[in-house]
Structure formats: structure tokens, C-alpha cells
Amino acid sequence: MYTAGVDIGAITAKAAVLKDGELLATAIIPAGYDRAQAASRVLDQTVAQVGISRAQIARLVGTGYGRVQVHGADRTVTEITCHARGAHYLCPEVRTVIDIGGQDSKAISVGADGRVLEFVMNDKCAAGTGRFLEVMAQALEEDLLNFGMLALSSPRRATISSTCTVFAESEVVTLMAAGIDKAEIIAGIHEAIATRLATLAGRIPVRDVVMLTGGVALNAGVAHMLGEKLGHSIVVPRHAQLAGAIGAALIAYADLTGGRTAE
Amino acid sequence: MGHQRALIGFLTACVPEELLHAAGFDPVFIFPRPDECGRGRVHLPGFVCWIVTSALDQALGGELDQLAGLVLAKTCDATQGLADLWRRNVPHIPLFHFGMPSRLDGPAVKSYLAAELRDLRKRIQAHTGHPITDDELRESISWCNRQRALVREAYTHIATCSPPDFYATLRTMFKSRRLILPQPSPLPDAPRLILVGSALGDVVLFEILEQVGARVVGDLFDLGERYFEADAAEDGDPLEAIAQRLCTLLPTPTKYHSTKSRVQRLLELVRTRQAAGVIFARQKFCEPHGFDYVRLARALSQVGVPHLLLELEQTSQAGQLRTRVEAFMEVIGRV
Numbered sequence: 001m002y003t004a005g006v007d008i009g010a011i012t013a014k015a016a017v018l019k020d021g022e023l024l025a026t027a028i029i030p031a032g033y034d035r036a037q038a039a040s041r042v043l044d045q046t047v048a049q050v051g052i053s054r055a056q057i058a059r060l061v062g063t064g065y066g067r068v069q070v071h072g073a074d075r076t077v078t079e080i081t082c083h084a085r086g087a088h089y090l091c092p093e094v095r096t097v098i099d100i101g102g103q104d105s106k107a108i109s110v111g112a113d114g115r116v117l118e119f120v121m122n123d124k125c126a127a128g129t130g131r132f133l134e135v136m137a138q139a140l141e142e143d144l145l146n147f148g149m150l151a152l153s154s155p156r157r158a159t160i161s162s163t164c165t166v167f168a169e170s171e172v173v174t175l176m177a178a179g180i181d182k183a184e185i186i187a188g189i190h191e192a193i194a195t196r197l198a199t200l201a202g203r204i205p206v207r208d209v210v211m212l213t214g215g216v217a218l219n220a221g222v223a224h225m226l227g228e229k230l231g232h233s234i235v236v237p238r239h240a241q242l243a244g245a246i247g248a249a250l251i252a253y254a255d256l257t258g259g260r261t262a263e
Numbered sequence: 264m265g266h267q268r269a270l271i272g273f274l275t276a277c278v279p280e281e282l283l284h285a286a287g288f289d290p291v292f293i294f295p296r297p298d299e300c301g302r303g304r305v306h307l308p309g310f311v312c313w314i315v316t317s318a319l320d321q322a323l324g325g326e327l328d329q330l331a332g333l334v335l336a337k338t339c340d341a342t343q344g345l346a347d348l349w350r351r352n353v354p355h356i357p358l359f360h361f362g363m364p365s366r367l368d369g370p371a372v373k374s375y376l377a378a379e380l381r382d383l384r385k386r387i388q389a390h391t392g393h394p395i396t397d398d399e400l401r402e403s404i405s406w407c408n409r410q411r412a413l414v415r416e417a418y419t420h421i422a423t424c425s426p427p428d429f430y431a432t433l434r435t436m437f438k439s440r441r442l443i444l445p446q447p448s449p450l451p452d453a454p455r456l457i458l459v460g461s462a463l464g465d466v467v468l469f470e471i472l473e474q475v476g477a478r479v480v481g482d483l484f485d486l487g488e489r490y491f492e493a494d495a496a497e498d499g500d501p502l503e504a505i506a507q508r509l510c511t512l513l514p515t516p517t518k519y520h521s522t523k524s525r526v527q528r529l530l531e532l533v534r535t536r537q538a539a540g541v542i543f544a545r546q547k548f549c550e551p552h553g554f555d556y557v558r559l560a561r562a563l564s565q566v567g568v569p570h571l572l573l574e575l576e577q578t579s580q581a582g583q584l585r586t587r588v589e590a591f592m593e594v595i596g597r598v
Contacts, residue, residue: 065582080590081598104583116594121587123574251598 001256004046004057005248006039007079008066011102011130012215013038015046016245017057021253023089025049026242035066059256061248065104077251079244080106080119086247087211088114090237095207098197098226098234099243100216102130107201120203126165128196130216135165136189139172140182150183151190151221158188168192190221197222198229211235213243269331272356274318274345276461276485276515277336277363279380279505281495285395285403286387288331292486293318295464299577300324306348307341312546313464313577315341322353330356332390336363338517339551357390359383367510367520376506384502400501411491413442418488422480422536425450426473451476454595457532459483459559460544461515461552464575468544471585475592480536483529483559489513516551525555526562533568540569540595542588547574569594 002024007014013031017024027045031038039062047054054072062070063082070076079099087097088110097108105128109117122128126135137144158180160171168189175185210232212223217240227234239246253259271288283290295317303320321327333356335346346360362379364372384395413436421429428445436442454477462484463469472479482488495501495508513528514520533541541563545552556572563570571591573584 065586077598078586078590078593080586081593104586115597116590118569118594119590121583 001058001253002050002052002056003249003252003256004043004060005082005245005250005252006043006060006062006070006073007064007082007242007244007248008035008039008062008069009064009079009101009215009244010104012241013042013066014064014242014245015039015042016242016249017046017050017052018246018249018253019050021250021257023239023246023249026239026245028241031066035069036071039066039070059252061252061255063244063248065101074252074255077248080108080121081116082244082247082251083213084108084110084116084247085114085250086239086243086245087213087237089246089250090239090243091209091211091235093209094211094235096201096204096210096232097243098201098210098212099214100128100130100197100212100222101214102134105129105197105200105214105216107197107204107206109204109207118204120200122200127168128193128200130214132165132168132193133189133216133219133222135169136172136186139169140176140186142182142186145218147186148190148219148221148223151187152224154181154183154187156181156184156187157191158185160185160188160192187221190219190225193222194225194229197226201230206230206232208232209235211237211240211243213237213240215241217241270329271359272318272327272330272333273335274314274333275336275338275342275363276490277338277509278334279361279383279509281400281403281407281505282380282384282387282395282502283334284407285399286384286391287393290334291330292462293321293327293333295577296321297465297577306352307344310548311341311344312461312549313575314462314546315345317464317577319345319348319352322349322356327353327356332357332359332387334359334361336361338363338515339549341549359386363509363518365518367514367518368522372510373503373506376509377500377503380502380506397501400505401497404495404501404504405497408494408497409440411494413440414491416442417444418491420444422455422478423450426469426478450478453478454539454592455480455537457481457483457529457536457538457541458487458544459529459541459552459556460485460575461546461549462486463544464546464577467581468542468573468575468584468588471581471588474585475589477588477592480538481532483513483525483532485515489515516555526558529559530562530566533563533566538568540571540591542591543570543572545572545574547576 004017014028016026025046029042060073062073062076064079067076083099087094099106105122108119137147217236268289272293295314302323303316349358361383493511496504
């Protein structure tokens with residue numbers, strides 16, 4: 001039996017297909033302007049990898065910011081519940097999930113069964129989200145993919161405000177004008193986002209194992225510095241960015257196999 | 264009551280409405296507006312709640328000019344600051360500011376508040392040029408008691424009425440002064456929630472709760488159920504009776520009562536209304552409710568009741584709010 005999950009985030013669309021509750025295939029594409037179309041395309045790509053048709057998907061769950069735009073979804077579940085479930089699948093010992101997406105970040109306390117115990121979400125401000133890193137990488141003319149490694153290459157970290165993306169950007173411009181080493185500025189930027197995230201996570205009990213999910217999990221600098229701030233080592237699984245889509249597909253599977261306990 | 268009565272605004276939870284009614288006014292809560300013109304922010308820093316900022320914003324824009332006055336009890340720092348700003352910047356709408364003791368029981372409390380109300384009566388009389396007699400006060404006490412009794416009775420049906428039926432009932436009640444309950448219709452099984460906060464500026468949260476299929480079955484709002492939990496005595500000194508009533512209500516977070524506990528009241532509400540969870544709908548930057556939240560949330564956690572904190576602002580994003588509320592419903596429903 002095939003089930004699928006589609007996670008439409010602020011920046012990317014992700015899909016996962018499971019067979020009998022086991023992960024078979026995934027895909028990630030930019031979400032773009034037309035979220036409904038992105039949802040359809042990313043699901044098509046995933047089922048093509050498996051070599052099945054969409055009609056063979058027994059149940060589809062939509063999640064993420066654009067969850068209501070996943071046409072054909074049998075139901076929607078928030079990304080908070082899906083990331084917890086996906087993280088639990090990727091590492092059953094996980095008890096804390098920090099999901100950093102393009103415009104939201106969440107800290108989730110997870111029970112032994114992968115269910116959400118409590119959660120906190122960032123304010124509407126972009127500090128502490130992927131957008132913060134994007135703006136900074138642009139200001140420093142650096143590739144986002146190298147950004148985290150550059151941060152870890154500097155022995156020193158410039159001091160940058162962690163409170164506001166717009167203010168932080170003007171601080172970065174000042175540091176650039178003062179001739180401060182680029183890697184040092186980048187290290188400071190990562191420290192700022194890590195401080196912001198640690199403050200968010202501090203509002204729930206942070207227990208091992210702590211896992212980073214969402215697109216920003218790919219950034220080694222954030223993972224390392226957030227670990228420092230929290231005093232916990234941080235696990236970043238290979239499918240960290242897909243935890244939401246995997247969780248959605250798992251919930252779809254649980255729905256069909258009686259694992260569903262409530263709407 | 265057929266003729267149009269003058270309107271008098273209020274913002275704080277302590278309103279001597281009987282006195283205002285006897286003076287010929289209808290007290291109205293100044294709802295914050297979702298948009299902002301920036302006039303209020305010229306005078307108030309960003310960490311003052313939107314209810315207070317928006318009231319000043321509306322007053323400076325001339326939108327409250329139909330008000331005969333503004334009544335403010337001494338409660339939180341933000342409203343204290345507003346009182347000073349109002350006198351200076353909105354001189355054409357008279358301010359009636361009165362002392363509300365922080366402690367609500369104790370030997371001198373009632374007499375202090377009664378003295379404040381006597382002073383308030385004098386100031387309103389001087390402003391309107393009409394005396395407010397004790398008989399008029401007693402009539403207004405009796406009228407307000409009847410209104411509260413109707414609201415109280417309506418609220419006993421809040422858990423068994425669909426939200427549209429409930430609000431239709433309240434609307435009819437305020438027009439006809441009679442309570443006509445709708446035929447009970449079978450209600451879908453929905454998670455029952457209690458809301459906690461000072462006051463809400465708009466209906467966005469209620470719309471989201473209805474969309475996700477939750478039902479509000481009780482509240483601990485400053486301007487919520489506590490407001491009609493007690494009546495004023497219809498005999499004796501009327502101002503002392505009004506003072507006594509204000510001291511009898513469940514204390515708001517800026518007030519203290521040696522035997523009335525907000526924690527106990529919340530736990531009792533959760534138990535008696537069979538609530539599945541509690542949502543703290545806090546106005547962002549409201550310090551009194553920020554301190555209050557810690558005690559209430561801890562007590563709920565100790566008895567295993569799920570709770571969610573929402574911080575509301577004038578431009579609270581509906582999308583994010585909805586995700587939080589939906590995720591909370593999933594926690595309650597153990598998805």
C-alpha cells in the first residue's frame with residue numbers, strides 16, 4: 001500500500017512516498033508562486049521515481065504553509081505535527097525537534113510515540129528563519145550552500161544583533177565597511193540566528209535527542225552553533241528537509257491502518 | 264430607555280456601569296482597530312499593548328468625538344500612561360479617572376473605593392450639570408442586575424448552543440431585554456476550549472476556532488464571564504453597593520484577593536465545563552497577563568491539561584495563528 005505526503009513550505013515543495021509505512025522516494029522543488037501546481041509537480045516526480053501512478057496512492061496528506069493548496073489531499077495536518085512524526089521515523093529516540101524553514105521556525109517537544117507534546121513558533125519576524133540567512137548571504141555575495149561552512153572556518157565571530165533581519169543587515173554593511181573579515185562576519189551572522197533559535201527553544205523542555213529539520217538544517221554552521229547554545233549535540237538526518245513530507249505520508253499510512261487515534 | 268443615550272467609553276475591566284447608567288450614559292468598550300494610522304505610536308512606545316495604543320490613535324483622529332467621556336480605572340501601567348496622554352492630547356473628551364485598589368479585600372478597601380466613586384459621581388455631575396440621586400443610582404443598580412442575570416443565564420447554555428445560535432440569542436436579548444433560547448440542535452462533537460486573556464480586539468481568533476471545529480465553552484477574560492458573576496445590592500448605600508460588587512468579582516491580574524484565586528477558578532472552569540484545553544489569547548506586551556500566564560500554565564501542566572499561548576497584535580497574521588491553533592487541536596486530538 002502506497003501513501004504520500006506533500007509539504008508546501010514558504011520556499012520549497014517537498015513530497016515523500018511510502019510503501020507499507022517505509023520510505024521509498026522523495027523530491028524537492030522550489031514552491032514558486034503557484035503552490036497548487038508545485039504540489040502537483042513534486043508529487044508527480046516522486047511517484048515517477050517509484051514507477052507507479054498517482055491513482056495508486058491510497059491516501060495523501062498535505063502539510064506546510066500551503067497545505068490547503070495540495071489538491072487531491074485526503075486531509076491536511078499542520079507541519080508541526082508532521083515534522084514531529086517524520087523526525088520520530090528518522091530517529092525514534094528524538095525528543096526535541098527544531099524545524100527552521102524559509103519563514104518560520106518551530107521548537108517541538110516530542111513524545112516517545114512521535115506525537116507533539118508542546119510547541120512554540122517564531123514571531124512573524126524573519127530573524128531566526130531561513131530568510132535571515134538568505135538576506136545575509138545576498139548582502140555578502142556568498143552562495144547559500146557555502147554559507148555554513150564559511151561560518152565554521154572563522155576562528156572569530158563578529159557581534160551581530162539577533163533581534164531583527166533589517167537591523168542585522170545594516171550592521172553587516174557597517175562591518176563590511178570597517179573591513180572586518182568576511183568569514184568572521186558570516187560566523188557572527190550564524191551566531192545571531194543560533195542565539196535567536198536557542199531563545200525560542202528555551203520555552204519548551206529541550207531533551208535529547210535534539211534534531212534539526214527544515215531547509216536550514218542543511219547549514220552546518222547553524223547546527224553547530226545552535227548545539228553550542230543549547231548545550232546539546234544536534235542530530236541532522238539525511239532527510240532533514242523532508243521530515244514534514246515524510247511525517248505527512250506516515251500519518252496517511254496510520255490513517256489507513258488504524259494508527260489514527262483522532263481527527 | 265427608548266431614547267438615544269449618550270455614550271461613554273471605557274477600556275479597563277473595572278467599570279462602575281451603574282453609576283454611568285444613572286448619569287444617563289451607555290458605557291461602551293473602545294475596541295481596537297485592526298489598522299493603524301500611527302497617531303497613537305507618536306506618543307506611546309512599541310511595547311504598549313494595541314488596545315491602549317489604538318484607543319489613543321482613534322481619539323487623536325477624531326473617531327471618538329461622539330463619546331461624552333472616557334472612564335479609566337487605575338489598573339495597569341499602560342492605562343495609567345494613557346490617562347496622562349489623554350488629558351494632554353484629547354482635551355475635548357473628558358477623562359474620568361478613578362482609583363481602583365490593588366487589593367480587593369481588607370478593612371479599608373470598600374470604603375476607599377466608595378469614596379473614589381463618590382468623587383467620580385461629583386465630577387460627572389459637574390460635567391453634565393445634572394445631579395445623580397441615590398434613587399436613580401438604585402434604579403440603575405436594579406436595571407444592571409437584571410441585564411447581568413440575563414447574560415448569566417444565556418451563558419449557562421454556551422456549551423450546548425452552536426456559536427451562531429448563541430450570538431443570535433445575545434443579540435435578541437439586548438434588544439428585547441428577554442432571553443429567548445433557540446431550540447437545541449444536535450452539535451457535532453468538538454474539542455471544548457477555555458480562553459484566557461484581557462480582551463480581544465477582533466474576531467479573527469473566533470473565526471479560526473470555528474473553522475478548525477473547536478468550541479469555546481468558557482473564559483477567563485477580564486471583560487468576560489467574570490464581569491457578570493456578581494450583582495450589586497439593591498438596598499443600602501448605592502455607591503457602597505457598587506464598590507462591593509467591583510471588589511467581589513474575580514481579581515484581574517493587576518489585583519489581589521486573599522481567597523479568590525485565578526488558578527483555582529481556571530481549574531474549576533476546565534473541570535466543570537469539561538474543557539479539553541486552554542488557549543491564552545494574550546495581547547502582546549501585556550505584562551500583567553504575562554506574569555499571570557506563568558502561574559496558570561504551570562497549574563494546567565500539573566494536571567495534564569494542554570494549553571497554548573498566542574500573542575495577539577493589531578496585525579496578527581491569520582495564517583500563523585491558524586497553524587498554531589490547528590497544531591494545538593492536533594495535540595488535543597492526539598493526531
